[in-house]
Amino acid sequence: MEDHTPVDHSQPHRNINPAAILETIFSRYGYDFRHYSEAHIKRRLLNSMVRWRIPDTEHMKERILTDEAFAATLVNDLSITVTEMFRDPDFYRSLRTHVIPILKTYPFIKIWHAGCSTGEEAYSMAILLTEEGLYDRSTIYATDFNQQALNFAKEGIYSNDLAREYTINYQLAGCKSSFSDYYTSQYDHVIMHKSLRRNILWANHNLVTDSVFAEVHLILCRNVMIYFDKVLQNQVQKLFYESLIKGGVLCLGSKESLKFTNVYDRYSEIDKAQRIYKKKY
Amino acid sequence: MTYEAIVIGVSAGGMNVMKQLFAALPHNFQLPIIIISHIGARSDNQWIHILNNTCSLTIKEADEKEKIRPGFIYFPPPNYHLMIENDKTFSLTIDAKVNYARPSIDVLFESAADAYGRHLIGIILTGSNSDGTLGLQRIKDQGGLTIVQDPSDAEYNPMPKSATSIKPDHILPFKEILLFLTNLNQALLNT
Known part of the structure; x- marks a missing residue:
């Protein structure tokens, strides 16, 4: 670690x-x-x-x-580069239970991982969508302002130590097969399968200074807001609000909340504890 | 000297001393207490609820941007570093582990020292690593009061032993640290 x-x-x-x-x-x-x-x-x-x-x-x-x-x-x-695959397994359980059924109703699914860092959460999402049979009609925009982290993410190579930790997370997240189905082992590291990457678009985007670039069904921005003051939190929440379709879903980190932001009353809570919100119609 | 907050770092052997601490603190304790205790990343902090019944003060998990208030004992959420901003609110981060720990005592103590300056008390108790030593040094540099549990009195002595290297203001057996805190509270109530 x-x-x-x-x-x-x-x-x-x-x-x-x-x-x-x-x-x-x-x-x-x-x-x-x-x-x-x-x-x-x-x-x-x-x-x-x-x-x-x-x-x-x-x-x-x-x-x-x-x-x-x-x-x-x-x-x-x-920039913040600490992340894990299936970080907070309970969150991924909730995502499967509450959000996947919503995504299934759309012919195309667009997902934005804002602040994706070294890519672990984008790969987690690709795995989840694969297991739910939704990956073929999904596009994942994985963005960060840290180009070095993005380059790392594109490679999809992680150490064995990390893979062990991620395997535990994967199992706790209630996933359907075996985490080792998704990578190839080589010496002291694992390489994520290319097929997981095929619908991920890695892009340099700065949440603080860049604007809306797509209209999406789901935004995940976990453990990024904790680094921002209230002014910036409100600014970025406005960007997310404008990027989501009506009925779209916003996921924050488990210790982050919309409660004290300007957009709180424009969302309903899907899972309060896991910080999953739905944009009102 | 007017104190505004107390930060405590504790690791191995921590549950015993924390239980004694919570039992000893009076209901009218005047200062907020922020504690870093090395608990596993996959803990759900249920033990906070359990310990709450043993204490007349409120023990809670610190929320992001929460204002620090007297009468509360705060712990970080598992797997997050806890920091204090200059406006006396909490920040959480998932930065890399420090001293193999997240939360790390150094990370809390250093930010608390900058936020509270000479109005801070820092305490290092039992533990088996050296987390907290640099943080305690920062508290000292910023004019705060530094206390370390007497290593010969600690269940695990490496952490207090390491912390004594900064020449803290007091090196005390745990019972006397408790006495110090209750006397301090009495003094604060009298002024």
Whole structure:
């Protein structure tokens, strides 16, 4: 499993101004992290400053302005790439019970995985749709602003350690066959079958700065909103609302809620605990 | 000195000390307490409901963006890091594990130290890794009060032992930490 050894932040911590650094990234490259959770962003910036031995805000700004490769790495570092296949198995059970029957009523199914990172959840969805006999008429738009993560996702190669963890999730999610039916083992990693990828469109899209690109039946955006402040949450929820057809379904992470957003009364709850909502007609 | 919050890190051996802590805290305890306890990622936090019956304060799972209030004891949801923002609300993240842990004590303590500064008390109890040491150092750097359970008194001593390396303000047996907290509360009530 991915793990970070603890990093001693004490040196740069004395001289960090996260807001000034985020402003520099935005004005130079257009990536907007200014409405992200400050505690999270600060920790990520401190990790980078220690790793690259950058002592203070002024040096950090200078490096961002003058070194494009560094800035690209930093932007990727600020995105959230931790994900799992069938993360929160109870959610996938609920999806099968409550959402699949809705999807079955459509001749074509369009699904948007917003913030797909390294692709695990998009593959999970492809597996679920395959088992339900719906995959042939489905398109999955899997988007992220982190191009490095997208490239990884397209490859569909995961370590054996991860595959073991995903197998447990797969079983707990109440799926119908065996997780090993969907990959080929090679040395210390597994390769997801190409057939799972055939209806996935991987695309670079930034939730913060890009707009509606399709009208879809289902949006999954799980564990992305927790990183946003209220202003940005509302902005992105508006984007989702406008991207969903009437009666379309929105799925959030199990600790995220629509409750305190501006669109709360425009959805009904399909499964409150699993944060599955339906856009009202 | 006015304190506004207490953060506690506990790992192996934690259930015993937490039960004693919850039984000892008075119903009028003035400060919010935020606890990181290393529990498995697949836990459903049912034990929170069970422990709630043993405590006169309300024990709850911290919600994203929830305002931190006195009289509550907060735990993170399983498999999430818990952080505190400058406006004294909670954030959750699913960032990589730190010290093989998610939630990690360091992650909470460091953000809490920045949010509360010298108005924070940080406590490290029994545990068998070194999570929390860097976080406690940050609390100290920011002027907060640091307390570590006496390693010879702890059921598992590696975590408190590691934390003593930052030269905390107090190294105390657990019973005296409880006494410290109840005395502190009395002092807060008197002012």
